[in-house]
Amino acid sequence: MNVPEMPGIGETAVAVDDLRIDIAATGTPVVSDVSFEIARGEILGVVGESGSGKTTVGLALLGHARRGLRIAGGSVMLAGSNVLTLSDDDRRKLRGWVVSYVPQDPASSLNPALRIGLQLREVLEAHNPQADHAERVAEMMREVALPDDRTFLRRYPHELSGGQQQRIGLAMAFANRPRLIVLDEPTTGLDVTTQAHVLSTVRQLAKLHSVAALYVSHDLAVVATLATSVAVMYAGRIVELGRAEDLFAAAGHPYTRRLIGAIPRLTGGRSLVGIPGRALPPGQRPAGCGFAPRCSLRVAQCDEAVPELRPVGADHTVRCIRAEEVLTQEQGKVGDPIALLSGVGAEVPALRLENLVASYGRHEVVHSVSLSLAAHECLALVGESGSGKTTVARAIAGLHHHWTGTISLLGAELQFSARRRGKDTRRQIQYIFQNPYGSLNPRRTVGQIIEQPLKVFGTASGREARVRVGEMLERVSLPAAAAARYPDQLSGGERQRVAIARALVCDPTVLICDEVTSALDVSVQAAIVELLGALQRDLGLSMLFITHNLPLVRSIAQRVAVMHQGSLTEVGEAGLVLASPSEPYTQQLIADTPSLETAIADVTLGEP
Amino acid sequence: MNPMTDADIAEAGISSAPPPSTRASSLLRRSLRLGRTRLGLILVSLLVLLAIIGPYLAPYGPSTPVGAPNSVPGGKALLGTDYLGQDVLSRLLYGGGSILVMAVIATALGMIVGAAIGLLAAYSRNVLDDVLMRGMDVIMAFPQIMLALVAVAIIGAHSWVIVTAIALTTAPRIARVARGAAQPVVERDFIACSEAMGVPRWQILATELLPNTLGPLMVEASLRVTYSIGVIAALAYLGLAPDPNGANWGTMIQENQIALVVQPWGVVAPIIAIALLTMGTGLIGDGIARTAAGIDRARGGE
Numbered sequence: 001m002n003v004p005e006m007p008g009i010g011e012t013a014v015a016v017d018d019l020r021i022d023i024a025a026t027g028t029p030v031v032s033d034v035s036f037e038i039a040r041g042e043i044l045g046v047v048g049e050s051g052s053g054k055t056t057v058g059l060a061l062l063g064h065a066r067r068g069l070r071i072a073g074g075s076v077m078l079a080g081s082n083v084l085t086l087s088d089d090d091r092r093k094l095r096g097w098v099v100s101y102v103p104q105d106p107a108s109s110l111n112p113a114l115r116i117g118l119q120l121r122e123v124l125e126a127h128n129p130q131a132d133h134a135e136r137v138a139e140m141m142r143e144v145a146l147p148d149d150r151t152f153l154r155r156y157p158h159e160l161s162g163g164q165q166q167r168i169g170l171a172m173a174f175a176n177r178p179r180l181i182v183l184d185e186p187t188t189g190l191d192v193t194t195q196a197h198v199l200s201t202v203r204q205l206a207k208l209h210s211v212a213a214l215y216v217s218h219d220l221a222v223v224a225t226l227a228t229s230v231a232v233m234y235a236g237r238i239v240e241l242g243r244a245e246d247l248f249a250a251a252g253h254p255y256t257r258r259l260i261g262a263i264p265r266l267t268g269g270r271s272l273v274g275i276p277g278r279a280l281p282p283g284q285r286p287a288g289c290g291f292a293p294r295c296s297l298r299v300a301q302c303d304e305a306v307p308e309l310r311p312v313g314a315d316h317t318v319r320c321i322r323a324e325e326v327l328t329q330e331q332g333k334v335g336d337p338i339a340l341l342s343g344v345g346a347e348v349p350a351l352r353l354e355n356l357v358a359s360y361g362r363h364e365v366v367h368s369v370s371l372s373l374a375a376h377e378c379l380a381l382v383g384e385s386g387s388g389k390t391t392v393a394r395a396i397a398g399l400h401h402h403w404t405g406t407i408s409l410l411g412a413e414l415q416f417s418a419r420r421r422g423k424d425t426r427r428q429i430q431y432i433f434q435n436p437y438g439s440l441n442p443r444r445t446v447g448q449i450i451e452q453p454l455k456v457f458g459t460a461s462g463r464e465a466r467v468r469v470g471e472m473l474e475r476v477s478l479p480a481a482a483a484a485r486y487p488d489q490l491s492g493g494e495r496q497r498v499a500i501a502r503a504l505v506c507d508p509t510v511l512i513c514d515e516v517t518s519a520l521d522v523s524v525q526a527a528i529v530e531l532l533g534a535l536q537r538d539l540g541l542s543m544l545f546i547t548h549n550l551p552l553v554r555s556i557a558q559r560v561a562v563m564h565q566g567s568l569t570e571v572g573e574a575g576l577v578l579a580s581p582s583e584p585y586t587q588q589l590i591a592d593t594p595s596l597e598t599a600i601a602d603v604t605l606g607e608p
Numbered sequence: 609m610n611p612m613t614d615a616d617i618a619e620a621g622i623s624s625a626p627p628p629s630t631r632a633s634s635l636l637r638r639s640l641r642l643g644r645t646r647l648g649l650i651l652v653s654l655l656v657l658l659a660i661i662g663p664y665l666a667p668y669g670p671s672t673p674v675g676a677p678n679s680v681p682g683g684k685a686l687l688g689t690d691y692l693g694q695d696v697l698s699r700l701l702y703g704g705g706s707i708l709v710m711a712v713i714a715t716a717l718g719m720i721v722g723a724a725i726g727l728l729a730a731y732s733r734n735v736l737d738d739v740l741m742r743g744m745d746v747i748m749a750f751p752q753i754m755l756a757l758v759a760v761a762i763i764g765a766h767s768w769v770i771v772t773a774i775a776l777t778t779a780p781r782i783a784r785v786a787r788g789a790a791q792p793v794v795e796r797d798f799i800a801c802s803e804a805m806g807v808p809r810w811q812i813l814a815t816e817l818l819p820n821t822l823g824p825l826m827v828e829a830s831l832r833v834t835y836s837i838g839v840i841a842a843l844a845y846l847g848l849a850p851d852p853n854g855a856n857w858g859t860m861i862q863e864n865q866i867a868l869v870v871q872p873w874g875v876v877a878p879i880i881a882i883a884l885l886t887m888g889t890g891l892i893g894d895g896i897a898r899t900a901a902g903i904d905r906a907r908g909g910e
Contacts, residue, residue: 397804398804399803418803418805419803419806423806426804426805426806429804430804431800431801431804433800433801434797438797438798439796439797439800439801440798441798441816441820442820443820452805452807453805456805456807457805502801
């Protein structure tokens, strides 16, 4: 069949020059001065926090601007034509044929009412209506390592797992052998094992068909394992662009340095260092360097004009006037080693689970878990989605009622549901939820939210309660004025701080943190973990820290418990388990976890 | 709520604008930007004003004979006289109050009962949900006017019977909406958080769940007022008004319909009043609904 001609690797596939995207209504720039090239077979990782404009740039490569935005200038040269000046019709012909897109959420990008076989055929037929595509569909399925038999193709999207759905998305994107693929965080929300498979599929296909890929992600570790070059975006501009190995070995922009410092490491056990302040939205950005307000190297000159993107090495450009100084600093050694507690286990454990079996209906999801959490200890409970870790946490909090076995708090056995437990027990166990966008009532002010536990437990009221709320806000580093705000006026990190304040205001013994950072940006995650670690040490809390993010464990927990399919597979001291796991499952989990240091080590050793 | 929404908004640079909000008061204020809501509000205020101060403006009493029956407009009677020679304008000005008061009370009662049942059903997530909602289905199976007719026929045409019958038949419709709106809210973590704290159930319903379902409930309420006015007027037309000889828009239509050809104003005037009133409440409801949908689009639209 008719596929686009396939020149060799190395030829420029797409060239973006001086791209500028505005808010249509006001003309405020959202993205400006973005220029880069991607060669065929290469993968450019675009890294940035939410609001940095990375997705906006990705979509611009398809000639698309989201509602309310307008592509105001620049060019995107692809297959000899400027995508931005094409007519709508020509652009539509280009999409899926010369350039294709893999969105973040595979579930919402597939039509739930159509069988996947039909959807794959549609992609081929859109550009080549006559040919018989059955053989090509089977080939596509094999390429993404999915079964190619008829029964599988007759399935509906909801009958596939998240990883399988994303592979279908990849198959559709690669179907017509495009020159360029834009991938918008396609592995967010997938388990590490699945993520590792999807990433290796992307890498193989890009290489095999010499397709250029733009990989948009907030996860530096993922980008480090996948990309050949990296563009770091901040406040709508590329602040650093270079080959992945150069950039991660010696970053030239303070922001990149801080970002790398905010990433949890599998080895080393260092506390994380967040980036103070927050990125400003378009329209409020400073006239000079966008990062200056948060930068520790700021000088007066930084505020005068936006620095130029200038070369500091071969294929390595940095938008910072002090890049040379930054480059001479030693990379990566930020944060202090976290203190390990001694003499753990002498007292009565704060929390003890014995033979906990939990089920949903007849379906048993947690099989006989026994675990103890010492006083003043932070224990990380690690596992993939569906491993039962959240069910364990909810059983402890009294939110999941269908369980057997015993859970005891300071030696006293707990009732099944929170309502049957005493007021004091409920106060002593506090739970922080995964999603700060769902755990705060949008109709209450922050002050009312934090005050609620005080009222419920009868701890304080009136003026005294307001004083306590003020103290708590200070504790979680929020301004006192935040008390009058509503949750939808706060950022994700600020909301999670409010949730932490609500948990702490009633002076708990045990704090359960259920994936509290998974909805947040890395720099915000670092700040939240920093805060939780400090609170746990200062207040002597016992903390159960639930996460799927293995490297994070080293930055906060003294011990780790690994869960797999409802059972505990390994429990031990965090450093030991992560450095030399004894169970095959833990070994696999660690091997699949993308990490900066292994990525850099692989690059310097030669072959990934 | 979708966790990406905030990031999307920030990315699109809209966060410099005031944050989107679905708080009830702001929903009302925002809906007033729509022409239809304003028109509806003008119509409703006009007719409510008329119903309240009408009796003071009326040139005659509602039952004062002022001329020959069914005489055309002119002279002493601006809108002519009705089948008993009473002034149509005066009866029109007297006849709105009772309909309005009954409709508002009936709808408010239906709202309270319906919202309570709907929220309880959504929150319980067990067999109680089924029992309550199937019960509502049974009531809904009867046409609203039929049930009211039966009640009035058995007990008598007292105001409280009419109000109760309409409230009872309004409640299931409100309950459905309340349950639908509350279901996604029940799954959110702030409800679980209150449960873990041991907040009493009724308090969770009233302070956590209810404020987050007010938007759809307000839309439904304005729609239900419209229907209640219609049913009360229809009952009066069928002769089932609390005071069969009193001034009442519905009664007026029935009394004067025989003389429609000779003196149309006795019928047309109350019809116009009812039509304008229901149009007004309908427009307000429509405006609120559109605004709520617009806010939803802006929040999860991309």
